[in-house]
Amino acid sequence: MAGPIPMPIEKQKKLGNPNHKSKIKLNFFNETKLASSAPNNLGEEGKRVWTTVVTFAHWIGPTDAFTLELLATYADRRRKIQEEVLIEGEVLTGQNGGKYLNPKTTLLISLDEKTIKLFSLLGLTPTDRTRLGINSVDSKMVQNGPYPEGSKLQKLKEKYDQSREI
Numbered sequence: 001m002a003g004p005i006p007m008p009i010e011k012q013k014k015l016g017n018p019n020h021k022s023k024i025k026l027n028f029f030n031e032t033k034l035a036s037s038a039p040n041n042l043g044e045e046g047k048r049v050w051t052t053v054v055t056f057a058h059w060i061g062p063t064d065a066f067t068l069e070l071l072a073t074y075a076d077r078r079r080k081i082q083e084e085v086l087i088e089g090e091v092l093t094g095q096n097g098g099k100y101l102n103p104k105t106t107l108l109i110s111l112d113e114k115t116i117k118l119f120s121l122l123g124l125t126p127t128d129r130t131r132l133g134i135n136s137v138d139s140k141m142v143q144n145g146p147y148p149e150g151s152k153l154q155k156l157k158e159k160y161d162q163s164r165e166i
Contacts, residue, residue, distance in 0.1 A: 034062055040071055046072035053124065059134065059153060071118040078111050081138040148160055 038050035049072045053060060060068065085104050092102050119125050123132050133152030 034060055035063055038072065042072050043076040046076040049075040053122070057122065057124060058133065064122060067118060067121055069124065071115065072120065074115045075113055078108065078115070081108055081111070
């Protein structure tokens with residue numbers, strides 16, 4: 001095992017900032033929301049994904065619009081390719097009578113992998129929601145914001161609001 005032994009979080013909190021490393025202050029909590037209407041270039045499936053994410057993922061903001069649009073575009077492509085695979089079949093027959101996997105099936109698998117990465121980037125997987133401190137089942141929402149009470153996002157917002165008052 002290389003490197004120093006990790007220090008427990010409790011001890012790190014007690015020490016504070018002994019090395020006096022500068023902390024970057026960023027405005028994470030812009031109160032503007034992402035437009036609920038999906039871009040016109042999206043198909044039916046893409047618009048459904050856009051609307052669902054904007055409606056239920058309150059932590060997603062305008063800076064995530066491009067990533068969300070890409071996710072919605074992938075949803076449209078996936079639907080189109082999936083319909084083509086259903087028509088053509090997953091296994092095709094070659095000129096010599098040999099069977100082979102439809103290349104569009106491989107394309108679907110690749111598209112699914114990319115989609116999962118985008119879900120993760122937007123905090124839409126259970127693991128990523130846990131890292132953000134968001135419980136999708138929890139209905140207790142903070143009155144003045146879309147952040148669940150006691151979540152990491154709520155604590156960061158409170159800390160940011162306090163630093164603005166000074």
